Amino acid sequence: MPYLSNRKSYEDAAELMSLFGDNAGYEAAARADRSRDLGNHIRFCHWRQIERLIVLLTHEGAMGTIH
Known part of the structure; x- marks a missing residue:
């Protein structure tokens, strides 16, 4: 699983996807x-x-362990 050091990582990914x-x-x-x-x-x-x-964000199902 990717490590997110801050919200900027998610925002950059969302911007590129958009x-x-x-x-x-x-x-x-x-x-x-x-x-x-x-x-x-x-x-x-x-x-x-x-x-x-x-x-990871474009994958349809859950990834990793589900509790």
């Missing part, structure tokens, strides 16, 4: 790649986290 629809994960990956190419490892990790969060 703007790019089914391609939101690809956009997050592209942003991560650009950050890596610029040497910004913090933004790289942020966008990779967003990419994983988008996958």
